[in-house]
Amino acid sequence: MRRAGMAFGLAAALVCLGHRAAAQQPADMAAPVRVTLQDAIKQALARHPSAVVAAEEIRRAQALVREARAASLPLLTGTAIYTRLDADRVFGGRVAAAANQEAANINLTVPLLAPQRWMQWSHAKDNVDVARASADDVRRVVAVNAARAYLTVISQHRIVEVNQRAMATAKAHFDFAKAQFEGGVGNRIDQVRAEQELAISENQFQQANVALVKAQEALGVLLGGSGPVDATDDAQLPSTTPTLSGAMDEASTRRSDLRAAQRRLQATETLVNDSWADFMPLLAGTFQPFYQNPPSLVTPQTGWQAQLILTVPLYDGGLRYGLADERRALANQARAQVDSVLRQARADVRSSFEAVRRADAGLQSARRAAKLAGEALELANMAYKAGASTNLEVIDAERRARDAETSAVVAEDTARQARLDLLSASGRFPQ
Template sequence: MTPPTALPPMPTIVVDDPMLAPIPPANRQLGSWGDALSLVRARSTDLATAYAEVRRAEAQTRTALAAVLPTINATATIPHQFITNETATFSGSSSGNTGAAAPVRTITTPQSNYLTANVQLQQSLVNLQAWQAIGTGKVNEKVQKLSAEDTNRTITLAVSTAIVGVVAAERVAELNRVGLRSSLERHELTVRKRGLGVATGLDVVRADQDVAAARATLVTGDEALRRAREALGLAVGIPEAVGVPPGVKLDDVMGGAEQSCPALKELAERPDIAAAQKRVEVAERNVHNVELSFLPTLSLGSTFSTTTQDTGAAPQATWNVQGILTVPIWDGGVRYGSLRSNRALRDEAGFALEAARRTATVEIQQARRNVGVAEASLEVARQTRQLAYQVDQLTQTAYRAGQGTSLELVIAASSLRQAEIELALREFDVVRARLEALFALARCSGTS
């Protein structure tokens, strides 16, 4: 049957509803990808914690270095004796005064109120364990720096994904308002047709149901947009909603991500895998460090002492140099226990490395495969949307010609709204999948 070539012209339908007003923009907007990176690197607590761990590792290396550098200590004591005994002694005859009484000398025993000071210098000469600890500290610094790079990678991915989420939520909120406007227009058309005696009360109720469903979708979509903005704010380190300008292009986000986080050629270069490899090295060095504790150490000491106490014929100042050889013989088994413990930690580090490699390998494969899946889903969503659009147009045409029912009109409109939203979400899923595939094998540089 050939449809009529001409239909009566549709009257212009103008609808107005408070819910058609767009949701207000966020108080704070991200100007560009560079602004997002600057904010997250300046305000991220995770990244700040990672850099603090780097500084802590550097401090531990400096502490280990102190074991092979000279140490200088000075002490001073001023004793006061409460119980003393005074003794008078004669110093002998005075020259040139034959027969005269010898002078009397009074000695206080023990002597009270005198000063004793000494300065002690000690330098390690042979201490292999200390040098091993310095090397271990430097390797641990590399571990923390790699961990900071991996933290930078993950938070950059989180920021880029949050930006895509806000853009997607903005688009869905816009589509929800378009859908509500269409529902209101169909409702107004149905009311007019009822007034002309063409439609029934049931048609009006179904139109009301369609409008109510569109309103519910709009309310949910607006809340999703607010949450997406708040998630972006938290991602960049701001405890409030952060929006994205309407003119932002996701291609710019993708290009900025590729520039700040270049792709790697091998899995071993990824920061978290490289850090796990270095942790194995640290664990191996810790085992060797305990083994070196069984060896003797040699150090050189020198002490200078002086006192104001009456020492008689002995000098009041002394200075000595001594060599100190320390041979560990038995400590109750502490070193043997530490050796077993560190060997177990070495094995655990190796297992953690292997687990990280396996997880990262599957993660990269899934991320790359997800790009193809997202693109295929996008193509299906396009076809579904096109079919839903055709059904909606044909249903509206039939309804205007009096050949369709209001139920078919409502179902077609609802399907078209869902198809529009599904298409928008699938478009952003493609961008999100490409970002995840990029960051799955990338290294992000940044400064503290």
């Protein structure tokens, strides 16, 4: 009976405190938008500034392809000229230059042999692939950060619930101590101690709510929203983890940062291999129909001319050799970057794999400790109400129970974050 009455009092306190917490929320504060983990990732990838900038970088690279391609395609221009002189220019009784002159021509230039321009066009297309690979890596980072922020919101909700239960327990203990004192069977110091513990629990409950609001605002910023965002589910990540060797192999083929570094290396190696084009000649053909009024001695009223123009680079002060050396240096840098990213990826997999193993073991211990702390609190309350102990044991048990539950929540979040890190390190997240 005593346990049933105690449980009823605790439930009533939880209900009352829940109404109090809701009443304390400002009326002008908008309720956070609730989203699932998948929706949160989609919104972050669509609206986060880093993802938007990466997408625009792809468009810029595609525009540069069109710019580079233009130099390899025919060029058609038209020119019209009107000249007004103060008077006719007469030489030997004949008009050598009329006072009013009109001229027009259309010029067509076609690159016939332009290896350097063709290579620039090809390199620009390679840069589009590099931009796409870099954008994929940016999207991975944005998705992981959004998932971490989402898991943090879930963890803060758990901490708020823990502190709310602790506050309800402290309230029930205070009510009992107060009733005992007012009934003449208790003492004032027990009531004061219980009220002090209630005040401490209320303060920690408020601090937990502040941390929750900050986590929701941080999630809203990552999602590119205009307000706080809340989590709607537990966001359970896959419980099965890959083997260490399997995760290593996946990281070598699926990590977006490694793929981006490899694509940059391929692009720089292509630059080095295509340096021969800088030493090749340029052959262009031109065709120009024209109109001249009045005609002159050497220029009829209408006509056309065609040319083949061959440009051979003989000496440029060492520019081409400098460009070749620069490209080789860029290729060496890209090769070193690939090696660095690969080493980092393997290190991430090893550390994340060990972190998951340790976090899962720590979570089991934390949950067992929270369960034992709850039993100890129940026993302390029973002993106090039976007069077998003071409320110091109860207060100490309340604090230990709150700390143990909080540690269990933190351990749960650590385990989820560690599993997320392993999925990201092996290239499985985002899919």
